[in-house]
Amino acid sequence: MELAIGIILGCCALGAGIAMIAGIGPGIGEGNAVAKACEAIGRQPECKGEVTTTMLMGCAIAETTGLYALVIAILLIFVAPGRLVDILVETMEKIK
Amino acid sequence: MEKNNKRFKLLDALYISMMILPVVCGIVLKVLTTPVSEGISISGAKIFFTISLPVQDLPITESQVHSWLVMIAITGLCLFLTHGIKEKADTKRQHIAEWIVENTQKLVNGNMGEYFSGFAPFIAAILGLSAFSSLLALFGLYAPTSDVNVTAGWAILVFFLITYYKMKCGPLIYAKSFADPPLLAPLNIISEFATPLSMAFRHYGNVLSGSVISVLLAAGLQGLSAIIFGNLPGFLGEFPFMQIGIPAVLSIYFDVFSGILQAYIFAMLTMLYVAGAFPAEEFFRRRATINKSK
Numbered sequence: 001m002e003l004a005i006g007i008i009l010g011c012c013a014l015g016a017g018i019a020m021i022a023g024i025g026p027g028i029g030e031g032n033a034v035a036k037a038c039e040a041i042g043r044q045p046e047c048k049g050e051v052t053t054t055m056l057m058g059c060a061i062a063e064t065t066g067l068y069a070l071v072i073a074i075l076l077i078f079v080a081p082g083r084l085v086d087i088l089v090e091t092m093e094k095i096k
Numbered sequence: 097m098e099k100n101n102k103r104f105k106l107l108d109a110l111y112i113s114m115m116i117l118p119v120v121c122g123i124v125l126k127v128l129t130t131p132v133s134e135g136i137s138i139s140g141a142k143i144f145f146t147i148s149l150p151v152q153d154l155p156i157t158e159s160q161v162h163s164w165l166v167m168i169a170i171t172g173l174c175l176f177l178t179h180g181i182k183e184k185a186d187t188k189r190q191h192i193a194e195w196i197v198e199n200t201q202k203l204v205n206g207n208m209g210e211y212f213s214g215f216a217p218f219i220a221a222i223l224g225l226s227a228f229s230s231l232l233a234l235f236g237l238y239a240p241t242s243d244v245n246v247t248a249g250w251a252i253l254v255f256f257l258i259t260y261y262k263m264k265c266g267p268l269i270y271a272k273s274f275a276d277p278p279l280l281a282p283l284n285i286i287s288e289f290a291t292p293l294s295m296a297f298r299h300y301g302n303v304l305s306g307s308v309i310s311v312l313l314a315a316g317l318q319g320l321s322a323i324i325f326g327n328l329p330g331f332l333g334e335f336p337f338m339q340i341g342i343p344a345v346l347s348i349y350f351d352v353f354s355g356i357l358q359a360y361i362f363a364m365l366t367m368l369y370v371a372g373a374f375p376a377e378e379f380f381r382r383r384a385t386i387n388k389s390k
Contacts, residue, residue: 060302060361064294067301074304 001092008084016076022069029062104180111179114172118165121177122237125161133288136366142242159243161165166228166240184314196220207364208371215370223363230303234347241304242304246298247362250291258291269375295365306350314343329384 017082030048129142141158148154185191200220205213226241229342233239263269272285303370321338 056357057361057364060171060357063302064298067298067305070301070305071297074308079286 001088004088006083008088010080012076012081012084016073019069019073019076023066026063026066030059033058035063097285105202107174107179111172111176115169117171117178118172119232119235119237121195122162122232123163123235126237133188137154141238146270157243157245159240159246162238163225163229163240166225166232170224170228179347204367207367209376211376212367212371212373215367217312219367222366223359226250226299226359226362227356230351230359232305233307233355239303239307239351241358242298242307244300247299248292248296250299251296252371255292256297258369258373265375265378269378273375291369295362299358299362303352306354310343310346310350313346314339317342317384 028040032092033055040051101185125234129144141160143155143157146153146155163365172348177189177196179189180187185194197220198214200215200223204216204219208215229246233242243285253360259270262273267297274282274288276284317335317338325335326333
């Protein structure tokens with residue numbers, strides 16, 4: 001029983017860590033967006049305000065996939081272990 | 097005039113107390129309901145009490161109560177700013193109120209077009225409610241936007257608006273918009289429901305991640321100061337010196353900047369989605385033909 005609970009906790013933590021690999025994507029995307037925005041401002045300094053607002057907007061949308069991963073990681077850390085352990089305990093009682 | 101002046105000041109005091117009292121109420125409520133505990137924990141919104149209803153019980157949670165407090169505070173702010181308004185602006189508060197109204201109107205007209213200029217109060221309400229909800233974290237209270245239920249409520253409201261404006265030319269045009277390439281109809285239906293989902297999760301995830309990282313940093317700094325200053329005698333050894341100042345820097349980014357940016361993005365996406373859902377050409381063509389036939 002203790003072993004099973006240990007495996008559940010460990011795998012939840014591992015899964016949360018693996019889920020956050022998704023952070024790479026938005027990181028690269030936002031880096032590209034900011035680089036292009038810098039180029040645009042260098043070319044046309046008078047458009048600075050508009051470029052900045054559009055860039056922030058695009059960054060926020062690009063961040064969404066990373067946030068999905070974050071939500072899954074938070075669920076795996078704070079919600080999943082308790083529920084899984086409950087299910088395990090229930091099934092063990094049924095078997096007995 | 098004298099009597100009028102007194103009444104004016106009294107109302108002013110009432111409106112200012114309407115802005116400040118909700119925050120004080122929230123802090124008092126938090127102090128009264130939070131049990132004294134050692135250490136730092138991450139938890140969701142507390143449930144104050146539950147109303148039993150026939151289909152499903154309705155829990156009244158911290159996030160709901162706090163968003164009501166924010167609504168009262170914003171109402172007080174608006175009443176205060178528009179109190180004693182004149183045709184020609186001569187007070188500071190009227191200049192501020194006019195600045196807010198003009199800028200929202202400009203934002204809405206620029207992003208949605210003239211037809212939607214009536215949307216300005218709604219957009220301003222979303223912007224204000226979302227921004228002030230996130231800023232509530234500065235007082236140490238639970239920010240309503242870090243609860244997915246609150247942001248999902250707003251996102252569902254926006255989803256209804258989008259569907260309403262898609263239906264503006266009748267259900268046939270609405271149904272046709274799904275089968276744009278007929279093979280991709282299932283994907284179009286999924287993307288229809290992904291819109292409110294992504295809006296809700298974006299706002300909630302940003303605010304929640306900020307608060308989680310802040311809490312982790314505070315806990316880490318407590319441990320660090322215990323290691324560094326732990327050998328000092330008495331009170332000096334227990335006091336977490338490292339926690340002074342450093343979390344405030346993160347709070348400026350996560351609570352102030354990120355909260356206001358997310359409010360802006362939520363309002364912006366609302367405008368873009370609603371304006372994009374409206375089949376403008378078809379609508380104006382039909383209206384022109386109806387006007388002609390009259």
